Amino acid sequence: MWCLKLLLPLLLIVNDVSSQWNVWVPRDISAMTNTCVVIPCTFMYPSGIRPYRGVHGIWYYGQPYPQLFPPVVFKTRTDVVHESYKGRTKMLGDLQQRNCTLLINSLGPEHSGRYYFRADLGGANIYTFPDFAELKVLEQPNIDVPEEIVSDESLTLTCYAPDNCPDMSPEIEWMYTDYLPDPEFSSDYQEEGNTVVLSRTLVFTPRPAHNGQLLGCRIYYPNTTLVYERLVSLDIKYAPRSVWVNVSSEVMEGSSVTLHCEVDSNPPPRISWRFGAQELLWDTASNLSLTVDDMTPAEEGVYTCVGDNGYGTMNTSLYLAVKYPPREPVVNDTLTVLEGASLMLHCSTQGSPPPTLTWLKDGELVGTITADELSVLEIESITPQGDGQYRCLAENEHGRASSSLNITVEYAPVLLDESKCTVVREGVQCVCIATGNPEPTIEFYLPDLNVTINETEGRYNFYTHTDGQTSTGMIKLREKGERASNDGPAVNVHCSISNIYGRESVLLELQQEKKYLMAVIVGTIGGVAVIAFIIAAVRYVGHNNKKENGFPRQDVVLENPALYYSAVKKDKQNLRKKVGEDGDFQPAGSLAGMERQELNYAALELSGPREGLSGRGDDGSSYAEIKAK
Template sequence: MPLIIKAPPLPLVFLLMIHGVSSADWGVSYSTSHICVLKNSSVIMNCTYTYPTRYQITNVLWTKGAVKEDVDPPDLSKDPEYSQRLQYLGDKQQNCTIRLSHVTLKDSHMYYFRFITDKYKWIGKPGVTLAVTDLQVESPERVTEGDSVGLTCKSSCTLTDRATFIWYRNSQPLTTGIIGNQLDLWRVSREDTGRYSCGVDGHSYISPAVYLNIRYPPVNPVISISPSGEIVSGDSVTLICSSDSNPPAEIYWYKGRTFVGSGRIFSISKISSDDSGEYTCISINDHGEKYSDAVTLNVMYPPRNVSVLINGSGETVSGDSVTLICSSDSNPPALNFSWFKENESSAVGSGQSFSALQSGRLYCQAHNQHGSQRSDAVTVTVHHGAGMNVIVIAATSGGLFIIIIIIIIFIIQKKRKNRRSVIHEYENDSPRTGTYAALDLKSRSSDVYNTLTTVHPRPALHQSGSIEYENP
């Protein structure tokens, strides 16, 4: 779109004193002496000229730069840099207006109009000064969230035409905060961060973009554990702290309240159960700090420190057994336990507790989904004696010998009653006074009789004090 110069005309007439010619009859008039236009736009230089009517115009042209006496200046219409962009809009009578399209910064010069008659040559000096400008966005060097900011669209000269400025953020036009060539941003936030550029309504040229870097404290640091899912002892684990901040924050890692490292990435190679716990990262920059939520590392591991414990005081009563308990440290806790006799491949029992009834060296084996481990063996010795059983257990663990002796005395039979009480019992139970008197001898059979004589034999007392039974 051509740029129409609307400034009031300021006629400048260059008068060349020629002997015998009135200067009032010769001249070139420009509508303005200075024009400021935007890069890549079109400019119109309005121009008129006068000469005595008795002369005939043979040639008209525009030229630029310094004009030397007695040297014909170059014709811009024949210059390759201008020939495709310069259009003569005037005539060979009075109008000398031209249009110059797609102006560049190199087009900034003083331009002159020159006409030639059949007898004289005339050049309009001084000419029109053309200044071509681009646009630059001027912004503060340091902006913090919450500040109010003004951006200015600047040019190297004041545009001749009345300009309506347009602002863009990330190439999208803005509709608020525009006052003249300035963009006002009130209480900026991180959402206002972006690339800002400006232009003039009606022109395609847009300024180079300037990045508005809004600084703000860290916000909501987050820990994405890699690998995700179950963590097993021996794995390599990486913790990554993602934090939104400007400028980028320094990252520090804590396990509980203990500092363990720095940097956005915290790696643990060959993780162990000692690394289990709650981890947090803290994000710090010049504008503040923020803690992340804690994440828990729960390290799984197979059973370890498996041992056999003896349950009870060590004293048992006849008919009881000694209970052995299998203890282990594992994550998750071991749920499967097997009991073995040493040098035997088949299990003799299962479960966390085991009742030992026989002599031998026994050990337990604890299992979870990550592995198993066996304990040291303990020795169980069962002694069988008349009137009592003695069970001796020797437990060995870590070079320390613990001997637990549990003596269980079972009374197999009661003492026989003393001699006089036994005699008295059987004397009172004479067949003539008790059992036999109740029988009907007429109806008795030999079977019944034989049974009675077997059940109640007559005791005989010997001198030695022992009792014999004899049949009647």
């Protein structure tokens, strides 16, 4: 009855073609293994043919040509069929009514294929229809899965079970759906081409987390042990949802570093490493590593990994810091400035981490220590003491570097306290010491004599010396008129110092030289003894001469010893050997070997006391200066 209902529409279709050989069978039909299948079939033959001894039919498997001996599935004249169909086939249709419907039981996978029907009306009226029904014997359910499943877009999956076996009706259920968000189920019964298919539909919205998850469809037949299952793995396409890279890191200059990137997406993305706008490396994969050798500070910065798989783009960045010691600082050029000027010394460098900058002057700390790549040292109203070498020292944990500059301070000359006139044995010695930049020029001026003493004036013993920014000038006033008196120097001495920034003239103060005074005291005591010895020797010689010449002996009275002393200038060196050039007393020694004429002259200058030159010693003894000319 089930088959007749299926064939009624077909009989109506072929009424208009009753004069032709024709057959109708479903092109595709399916069944589960170990179940049965009914292949609906209706055929037509020309109306002018009268079947001889009734209508017979044959079902072939694989091909329609008997001469090629295809397997016989069913034959009405005999029960001789192919071994694989013995006891499995049965003609359900009435061939006299042009119904060739076939039943096949206990299907196996080997029964899948094409089935052809051959009508036998007797005699030469035998015809094999070229149309065929293709049977698919299924071992598991069919699941309709879309070619592309996209995350966050509604997905419909349908599981199909053929229902072409009259004695068995299937049931369908979905498995492993507990993890799905809000799944929806629905069932449908479809008839198409006189075949029946039962379906069960699942609808849900997949997420990236569902990629690779399993879903299952189960077909079972109640009151039997037949169960069929199929599992599918969800291939869910989704844009990159995470891009993992190294954390920001620090590397030393000259070292190598490897940056890793992993992207979670489906399908695998095109991964690229970028430094700024520059693409360094790319590949289509789920991960990509970038190695940078011999790092330089120029390669410090933001590195970005970009993942793009056509469904979306995502990126993650890291900062790669390159550590290195400070570079040689850049400082001002060497400067020459005028006293009182204000300066700003700049020191700039680069280093990672940022270095500390320290200013040193001649090795001593000046200013403050700055933790930056720029330091400015401000000097307000610079003084001559600001002259020297300034060094900027840059330091960080990886090393140090420094640069220096020299500052030369120019200023007007300044007379130092050491400048003075001093009474010495030879007379008066005047020293003038001044500092300035450029070094000062020194002159002496004697206003009482209206005389300027410098290197061009040769009458006086003039000496000058320059040591850096310090100039020293010295004169010795030897002439008698230039000697000191009790009231001060006979001639006033002015020191004149000058350079391009100024000029100054100062009257030098007269001071006693302690060393000279001690020499006078000691020399005086020794001198008195020598003079006494000389007088005694002269008297002795005179006495002897008188005695030898027959003259009576008498003493020599020196009314003006200075005249005699001045007469022996030419032999003063002999006397100095006895008295001492620096005024210190030396023993005269024996005069026994002296020739007579060497003792014929001697003089003693006994002038009145002079301030700073004669007087009493600390012990009350008298002293006087002895001078040999």
